[in-house]
Amino acid sequence: MNKQVVLSGIRPTGFLHLGNYFGALRNYIKMQEEFDCYFFVANWHSLTTHPDTKELKQSVYRVIAENIACGLDYKKATLFVQSDVPAIAELYLYLNMMAYKGELEKTTTFKDKVRQQPENVNAGLLTYPVLQTADILIHRATLVPVGKDQEQHLEMARNFAERFNYRYGETFPLPKAFNYGNELIKILSLDGNGKMSKSENQLATLYLADEDDAIRKKIMRAKTDSGPTEPNTQKPDYITNLFTLLQLVSTTDTVEKFETDYNNCVIRYGDMKKQLAEDMVAFITPIREKAAELQANETLMKEIIQLGAEKANKNAQKTLQIVRDAIGLNYF
Ligand code: TYM
Numbered sequence: 001m002n003k004q005v006v007l008s009g010i011r012p013t014g015f016l017h018l019g020n021y022f023g024a025l026r027n028y029i030k031m032q033e034e035f036d037c038y039f040f041v042a043n044w045h046s047l048t049t050h051p052d053t054k055e056l057k058q059s060v061y062r063v064i065a066e067n068i069a070c071g072l073d074y075k076k077a078t079l080f081v082q083s084d085v086p087a088i089a090e091l092y093l094y095l096n097m098m099a100y101k102g103e104l105e106k107t108t109t110f111k112d113k114v115r116q117q118p119e120n121v122n123a124g125l126l127t128y129p130v131l132q133t134a135d136i137l138i139h140r141a142t143l144v145p146v147g148k149d150q151e152q153h154l155e156m157a158r159n160f161a162e163r164f165n166y167r168y169g170e171t172f173p174l175p176k177a178f179n180y181g182n183e184l185i186k187i188l189s190l191d192g193n194g195k196m197s198k199s200e201n202q203l204a205t206l207y208l209a210d211e212d213d214a215i216r217k218k219i220m221r222a223k224t225d226s227g228p229t230e231p232n233t234q235k236p237d238y239i240t241n242l243f244t245l246l247q248l249v250s251t252t253d254t255v256e257k258f259e260t261d262y263n264n265c266v267i268r269y270g271d272m273k274k275q276l277a278e279d280m281v282a283f284i285t286p287i288r289e290k291a292a293e294l295q296a297n298e299t300l301m302k303e304i305i306q307l308g309a310e311k312a313n314k315n316a317q318k319t320l321q322i323v324r325d326a327i328g329l330n331y332f
Contacts, residue, residue, distance in 0.1 A: 006035040006178075007141035009042040009082065009132075012059035013050055014198030015207040016066045018245065019187035023147020026248075027180055029071040031145060037077035038139045038312060039067060044082050044089075045131060048124040049117065061301050062291070066208055068304070069291035078315075080308030082135065087316035091323060092127075092134040098163045099130045108152055133157040136175045137164075138316045143178040148186035149195060151177055168326040187245075190222040192238035206245075209288050212281045219277040224269040232263050242269075246276050249283040 008024055010016065016025070028039055041063045043056060050056070060081055067079060082088060104110060104126050113125050124131075132153050136144055137160075144154055154177040161172040177184055187196045190204040197205065206218055223238045235243065239262075246255050254275055261267040294300065324330055 003034070003036040004143055005038065005139055005141040006031050006143045006145065007038040007040075007136050007139050007175075008145045009040045009045075009135055010063055010067075011042045011046045011198075012056060012063045013046045014059070015209045016063065017196050017198060017208065018206045018248075019147060019196035020198075021070065021208065022187050022244070022248065023149075023179075023185045024145055025067065025070045025072070027145035027178065028067070028077070030180060031143070031178075032073060032077040035143065038141065038315070039072065039077055039079050040085075040135070040308075040312070041081045042132075042135070045128060048122060048128055049113065049120075051120070058295075061295050061298075062209075064301060064304060065291040065294035066287070068294055069287045070208070074304050074308065078308055078311040079304065080312040081305055084305070084309035085138070085312045085316050087313065087320045088131070088134050088138050090320060091138050092131050094323065094327065095130045095133055095137075095160050095164065096127055098160055098167070099127065101126075103156070104129065107156070109149075129153045129156040130160065133160045137161055137172050138319050139312075140173055140319055141175050142173045144175050145178045146184065147195075148184040151184055164326075171322060171326045188238060188241040190218055190241075192223040192236075192241070206280065206284070208284060208291065210284060211288075212285065215280050215284060216277040219273050219280060222273060224273070227267050227269065228262060228265050231265055233265075235262070242272065242276065245280070246272070249279040250275065254279070 008028065010020060010024065028037070031037055041060050043060055046056070046059075047053075064079060064081075068074060072079060107129055109128065110126060114121050129152075133156065136157050144150075144157075146154065154175065158174050158176065161174050165171055179185060188194070189196045189201050190206070191201065193201065193204070203218060203221070206215060210218070222242060224242070225236065225239075228235075243255070243258070246258065258267060258272050258275075261272075
């Protein structure tokens with residue numbers, strides 16, 4: 001039986017952080033053992049918000065290096081850069097004929113960007129979910145490991161795929177958002193204000209490139225409160241977030257100790273943060289060092305990116321042929 005196809009991407013708009021790790025990378029590493037995987041750097045998408053390309057190449061290299069440093073094996077999975085696969089742009093063009101202005105304008109991420117960059121509400125921003133759909137469908141992927149913030153884009157991708165199939169005949173399997181834990185994940189910023197993100201609120205974001213002292217400082221400043229006063233109280237979301245991070249990097253015994261302390265109303269957040277900080281340093285340090293070493297090896301980076309481009313183009317061309325036949329764009 002053919003393996004299911006997995007696809008996911010990350011924009012090179014800044015340093016990767018623990019939200020990216022939890023929502024996406026952690027699943028990539030597991031999925032590469034079971035599925036036919038395609039992971040990529042969404043550099044076209046980044047142009048919708050970051051038109052200045054001075055640092056783009058370094059950012060693309062860094063995302064590739066950080067993917068590998070987290071455990072991605074570029075020989076098992078296909079790891080590529082979006083702009084190396086022109087077939088995506090052609091499929092984007094066809095899908096744009098099936099995406100309506102009204103629905104695109106209603107997309108949450110579009111409305112957010114209109115607020116954030118009123119001076120640059122470009123058409124690429126409006127059709128962002130269409131390009132994302134093309135990324136997924138060009139590899140006929142069915143599983144898309146992403147965080148909670150991408151849920152709406154994935155629903156739109158299913159709709160566009162269904163519309164294409166209805167209009168031109170069964171062509172694409174329907175993709176869905178995926179997380180091993182079922183529920184999609186959202187890691188909050190350490191100050192409890194919104195999600196952890198690459199470019200906002202850097203002092204409350206834990207980056208995979210952070211130095212040990214920065215990690216300690218950020219965690220010690222994380223939002224807490226005076227603790228529960230009634231046994232077994234439901235945790236506020238910023239406390240749940242700290243426990244989620246603890247589960248990622250600390251031992252089961254440590255997590256259980258602080259869970260019990262919380263439920264018995266004797267938790268000392270200062271102690272919990274100190275433990276979390278040390279365990280986080282131990283988790284991030286090898287990733288940071290490995291990523292820096294890879295990124296500095298330009299010859300290797302180029303080899304990896306070229307290999308990914310070859311593998312991704314081969315598969316994308318196959319889909320494009322099916323798509324052209326389905327639409328009837330074959331004249332000789
Ligand atoms: P991007 O670059 O914003 O984020 C990359 C991945 O990290 C996840 N993520 C989070 N998960 C949990 N908590 C957070 N705080 C958090 N922040 C980010 C995102 O959900 C994502 O999985 N549109 C996509 C890139 C993209 C894509 C695609 C993804 C382009 N084409 C096709 C999947 C399939 C984006 O902006 O991700």
